[in-house]
Amino acid sequence: MLEGVNVALGITGSIAAVKTVELAHELRRQGAEVRGVMTDSARGIVHPWAVEFATDDDVVTEITGGVEHVDLCGYDGWADVLLIAPATANTVGKIAGAVDDTPVTTCATTALGADTPVVIAPAMHEPMYDHPGVLEAIETVESWGVDFVDPRIEEGKAKIASEEAIVCAVARAAGDRPLAGEHVVVTSGATAEEVDPVRVLTNRSSGRMGRAVAKACYARGADVTLVHGVVGPRPVSREPALSGGDLPYADVREVETADDLLAATLEACEDADTLVSAAAIGDYTVETSPEKLRSGQDRTLDLEPTPKVIDEVRDRFPDLPIVGFKTETADDDGAMIEAARKTLDRVSLAFVVANDASVMGADRTRALLVHEGDAARYEGTKTGLGSEIAASVAAMLGDQASDG
Incomplete structure (x- = not known):
């Protein structure tokens, strides 16, 4: 997600500084190069050697004649x-007032002057976060284009945001944001149809693919709504979230049945610029028994087809660009492309992602991006495929804007 991105990591004197070693590791796992910058107060909480180990680079603990702040964050700087994670109330106030008395605040002033993107993840006690002066400082700094990653309010503390939230914010800040101003609706996960109060008909989808697309679209600047199919005890809110079950990169609407997913998707698409339909929607439903069906007996279930979500969306929104997914069990590229093209033509889709059923629930995938005139093969992680799909969506919407 952060391949090729250079991150200057400013660490200040919040107790949340103990988390920055793992944060630095996560930034690097996502592809970033990281260099640490520490205040004296931060050095009292986490040793610079730990940050050096986590970043595999020297740590700036003072500004010397080497003008480290300019080298990192100035015009043509490294970063x-x-x-800045964590950022104390003291640091946020200083940045708002252009006070430069620590290596971190000096880097911040330099970055703001050089138009280098800045992301701030505050961490402090809740009463400090609610102080009118702190809130005013945050508003001031935000008005300069700085992105704040909202803290998690728990136990009377404004705790530092999750690593996932911070990584997403860094990716969004560092990128070109070709989807800025666009509302992208993504469906993900599996739907389920109730057989009785205990049993459901469902499938093996984990929702990883849809979430990867949603995250990649967010990183490119989009406002994302994620309509997520939830089965049993596996809600999407198990992932690190900010509040109310929402993910850092999307407004989440959790559903269970195909009808629920259709209703939520139609509602979300009222003001959408595109739909990426990645959910594994059940093809059949059954009449629900109000009581548990007894085991040990022969049983026949009458299956009835569920609505085709992309067909219903196309009928309601004839001009909405829609990206479809087509899952096949035949391990044959030609057959997959043929099936994808039938769906492409039938629903007038922008393009179709065709994949093999064997990848359901897995971290890696093999897929074909089937457009009207060509098809491109992809093999790799679902995160990587999500990025490819988001890039195609951005190109598609960009072309439409140019034509319009």
Whole structure:
């Protein structure tokens, strides 16, 4: 998600500084190069050697004649983005007042002057976060284009945001944001049809693919709504979330049945610029028994087809660009492309992602991106495929804007 991105990681004197070693590791796992910058107060909480180990680079603990702040964050500086995590109330206030008395605040002033993107993840006690002066400082700094990653309010503390939230914010800040101003609706996960109060008909989808697309679209600047099919005890809100079950990169609407997913998708598409229909929607439903069906007996279930979501969306929104997914069990590229093209033509889709059923629930995938005139093969992680799909969506919407 952060391949090729250089992150200057500013660490200040919040107790949340103990989490920055793992944060630095996560930034690097996502592809970033990281260099640490620490205040004296931060050095009292986490040793610079730990940050050096986590970043595999020297740590800036003072500004010397080497003008480290300019080297990192100035014009043509090393950093693509300055991330301050955690940021104390003291640091946020100083940045708002252009006070430069620590290596971190000096880097911040330099980055703001050089138009280097800045991301700030505050962490402090809740009463400090609610102080009128702190809130005013945040509003001031936000008005300069700085992205704040909202803290998690728990136990009377404004705790530092999750690593996932911070990584998403850094990716969004460091990128070109070709989807800025666009509303992208993504469906993900599996739907389920109730057989009785205990049993359901469902499938093996984990929702990883849809979430990867949603995250990649967010990183490119989109406002994302994720309509997520939930089965049993596996809600999407198990993932690190900010509040109310929402993910850092999407407004989440959790559903269970195909009808629920259709209703939520139609509602979300009222003001959408595109729909990516990645959910594994059940093809059949059954009449629900109000009581548990007894085991040990022969049983026949009468299956009835569920509505085709992309067909219903196309009928309601004839001009909405829709990206479809087509899952096949035949391990044959030609057959997959043929099936994808039938769906492409039938529903007038922008393009179709065709994949083999064997990848359901897995971390890696093999897929074909089937457009009207060509098809491109992809093999790799679902995160990588999500990025490819988001890039295609951005190109598609960009072409439409140019034509319009």
